[in-house]
Amino acid sequence: MEGWRQKKRPECLEKRFEFQSYEKNRDFLDALGDFCEKVNRFPDISFGKTYANITIRPLENNEKEEISKDDHDFASKIDFLNKQEEN
Amino acid sequence: MTNSSNRRPKSSNKTIKPKDQVVDVSPLNSTNKSKTSSRIQSSSTKKVSSTKSIPSTKNLSNGSGGAGLPKTPTGKNKSFETYSNFGIALGMIETRGLVPAIEAADAMTKAAEVNLIVKELVGGGYVTVMVRGETGAVNASVRAGADACERVGDGLVAAHIIARPHVEVEPALKGSGAKRRS
Numbered sequence: 001m002e003g004w005r006q007k008k009r010p011e012c013l014e015k016r017f018e019f020q021s022y023e024k025n026r027d028f029l030d031a032l033g034d035f036c037e038k039v040n041r042f043p044d045i046s047f048g049k050t051y052a053n054i055t056i057r058p059l060e061n062n063e064k065e066e067i068s069k070d071d072h073d074f075a076s077k078i079d080f081l082n083k084q085e086e087n
Numbered sequence: 088m089t090n091s092s093n094r095r096p097k098s099s100n101k102t103i104k105p106k107d108q109v110v111d112v113s114p115l116n117s118t119n120k121s122k123t124s125s126r127i128q129s130s131s132t133k134k135v136s137s138t139k140s141i142p143s144t145k146n147l148s149n150g151s152g153g154a155g156l157p158k159t160p161t162g163k164n165k166s167f168e169t170y171s172n173f174g175i176a177l178g179m180i181e182t183r184g185l186v187p188a189i190e191a192a193d194a195m196t197k198a199a200e201v202n203l204i205v206k207e208l209v210g211g212g213y214v215t216v217m218v219r220g221e222t223g224a225v226n227a228s229v230r231a232g233a234d235a236c237e238r239v240g241d242g243l244v245a246a247h248i249i250a251r252p253h254v255e256v257e258p259a260l261k262g263s264g265a266k267r268r269s
Contacts, residue, residue, distance in 0.1 A: 022237055026230070033226050042176070042250040047233065049243055060251075080096045 004075050011067050013075050017082055022049045028085045035081055040073060047050040054078060175261065177249045178218045180232050181209070183208035187235075187242025188214035194235035199224035205262040213244065217260060222250050 003014045019025040029045070029052060031033040035040050057074055058065045178201065182188040185208075192203050201220035209215055218228055229248050236242035252260075 022243075026234060029230050033223075034232060036226065037223050042226060042248075044127075044247070044249050045226070046245065046247040048245050049237065057250075 001076050001079060004079075006067055006077070011058055013040060013067055013071055015054050015078075017052045017054065018023060018051050019052070021047065021060060024085070025050055025052055028047075028082055030084055031081050032078065039074070039077075043078075129197075129215060151233075175251055176220060176222040177252045178220075178225040178229040178232075178247070179215055179249075180229060180236065180246045181213055181244040182236050182242045183217045183244055184212055184240055185214050187237075187239040188216050189240045190242070191232035191236035192216045192218075193234035195228040198231035199228040201225055201228045203259060207262050208265045208267060219260075220241070 004013050006013055016061065017025075019028065024045060029047060032045070032052075032054075041059075044057070046055075048055040056067075056071050058067055058071060060066075104107070177196050178195070180188070180191045182191060184255060188206060194208065195201060195218050196203055196217070199220065201218040203216065204219050205215075205217045207215045208218070216232070217230075220228070226248055229246050233243050233246040249256075
């Protein structure tokens with residue numbers, strides 16, 4: 001889970017992914033989209049030509065609305081996706 | 088002096104009190120019912136929803152959470168109901184120039200079941216288009232839209248997907264009606 005920043009107010013995990021080209025960015029976003037559909041969990045995504053910002057917010061059913069282990073696991077999996085796309 | 092009753096439409100029912108009369112503002116082709124029924128108003132406002140059917144098989148309550156999610160159940164939240172016709176998630180694409188914006192809007196609406204809710208002329212040549220729909224659909228459509236407008240000129244400026252925008256954001260999603268300077 002490198003590069004993820006945990007923020008408060010609102011609680012969230014954020015990471016900026018940088019890419020060399022739009023195509024690589026697009027491949028990552030496609031893989032992320034498929035993964036999100038698979039696990040039925042959708043982060044906020046902001047992207048331009050060569051970057052993508054991912055924001056993970058706490059689960060809705062989490063009463064305290066705090067970042068939990070599940071959120072960290074989800075972030076780790078997104079990192080793994082990025083590494084897969086790089087290779 | 089002419090009779091004031093001449094001004095009334097022939098179909099008006101004199102037994103209905105003026106306070107009970109409701110002006111139906113629904114499109115002409117969408118109504119075939121009496122225009123003086125107060126019940127019609129509520130039913131016709133429900134019909135204002137998008138003509139496109141958003142797939143209901145997927146769970147709309149995605150696990151994205153959201154910072155300031157309304158505490159009240161969505162079914163009891165009137166404001167949510169008002170805008171839920173368009174789906175939950177919000178997708179936005181900002182472009183440099185109108186052509187890529189239209190290209191993006193076209194690609195977005197073709198790629199997935201989403202509703203184009205606004206095209207905003209931001210100024211300085213920047214244009215933003217927004218869609219709403221089921222979260223997965225918005226996700227896919229924004230990717231497709233960004234892909235399309237990226238190929239047109241130097242179109243893509245930024246794209247953003249909010250899985251569950253807060254209810255307080257909803258009024259800000261209406262277009263300002265800004266027009267180009269002549």
